[in-house]
Amino acid sequence: MEAVIIDGKKVADEIRAELTVRIAALKERSVTPGLAAVLVGDDPASQIYVRSKARACEKIGVHSEVIRKPADITQDELMSIVRELNGRDDTDGILVQLPLPDHIDEMTVTLLIDPAKDVDGFHPYNVGMMLLGHPTLLSCTPHGIIELMRSYNIDPAGKEVVILGRSNIVGKPLGVMLLQKAEMANATVTFCHSRTTDLKSVCRRADILVAAIGQPEFVTADMVKDGVVIIDVGQNRIEDETAQKGYRLVGDVDFEACRKKASYITPVPGGVGKMTIAMLLSNTVLSAERRAGHLR
Ligand code: NDP
Numbered sequence: 001m002e003a004v005i006i007d008g009k010k011v012a013d014e015i016r017a018e019l020t021v022r023i024a025a026l027k028e029r030s031v032t033p034g035l036a037a038v039l040v041g042d043d044p045a046s047q048i049y050v051r052s053k054a055r056a057c058e059k060i061g062v063h064s065e066v067i068r069k070p071a072d073i074t075q076d077e078l079m080s081i082v083r084e085l086n087g088r089d090d091t092d093g094i095l096v097q098l099p100l101p102d103h104i105d106e107m108t109v110t111l112l113i114d115p116a117k118d119v120d121g122f123h124p125y126n127v128g129m130m131l132l133g134h135p136t137l138l139s140c141t142p143h144g145i146i147e148l149m150r151s152y153n154i155d156p157a158g159k160e161v162v163i164l165g166r167s168n169i170v171g172k173p174l175g176v177m178l179l180q181k182a183e184m185a186n187a188t189v190t191f192c193h194s195r196t197t198d199l200k201s202v203c204r205r206a207d208i209l210v211a212a213i214g215q216p217e218f219v220t221a222d223m224v225k226d227g228v229v230i231i232d233v234g235q236n237r238i239e240d241e242t243a244q245k246g247y248r249l250v251g252d253v254d255f256e257a258c259r260k261k262a263s264y265i266t267p268v269p270g271g272v273g274k275m276t277i278a279m280l281l282s283n284t285v286l287s288a289e290r291r292a293g294h295l296r
Helices: 008-028 044-060 075-087 106-112 124-131 140-151 171-179 199-204 272-295
Strands: 034-040 063-069 093-096 160-164 188-192 208-211 229-232 236-239 247-250
Touching: 008 044, 008 140, 008 272, 034 044, 034 075, 034 272, 044 063, 044 272, 063 075, 075 093, 075 106, 093 272, 124 171, 140 171, 140 229, 140 272, 160 171, 160 199, 171 188, 188 199
Parallel strands: 034 063, 034 093, 160 188, 160 208, 208 229
Antiparallel strands: 236 247
């Protein structure tokens, strides 16, 4: 068997095209969706993420603003910025790029963001609503994975889904979304982590295996059963002298070996990563539509 390669770029482009129509409708009502990103310090990866988010906004007509602050910003100063953005009518989405410097308490900052503008879907209000199965702003990467599966008619209902990784931004929310009594859900979910014993036999049970652990090419062909659907969330840089940048990006899955056993597989790059920003834009547009509804 040779797997169908799930094309994250194609699905993300389709979502963006649909958002463009919704943005045009908003602009007819004099509403331009706006996203404000707060970037603290000069972490190179965070700078790249924020820049690509801003560029993605501009491409589809979402107003974007990047607020850059030095790493020694105080907690109070950062909180004032968030308070100001909470109160601004031209800002539908606020994202504070993580990680923050050690002297800043991330949870305190996250709690302060207006849940209606929490386009990352990290605020405990939104996480709680998601857990209870109510419509809300969903965390972007897990939501993107569900939209990828929808696009390829991979219905998780009744399937055994094994998720490697239990982080608050990927593993846990994805498992909870797939567990819901709802469409594109109703799965039987198993979470694995660094303390899971006999990981291989748990993985081999999976109809759908999601790898989100940050370990390059950790999932090997002997860990999966024939016909499995593999979703690779990992983004790992490994040294490669032949590459222009001196490194290349690989996932958490041995792609070449696993594609021979899987029915569907996401590549890295070009899979899940493409969806995360698309879902961030989607949340920003949704938040702007709610604002427009209030203006009615
Ligand atoms: P975290 O580091 O927050 O969590 C990693 C999880 O993997 C933890 O639960 C950890 O277990 C578990 N884990 C680590 N090593 C093993 C192992 N050997 N066996 C079993 N479990 C293990 O990572 P994130 O969730 O933030 O990210 C995971 C990966 O996904 C990274 O490569 C990241 O770059 C990528 N990512 C990609 C995104 C995208 O848009 N494509 C978005 C977000 C992340 P424990 O809890 O026991 O420590």
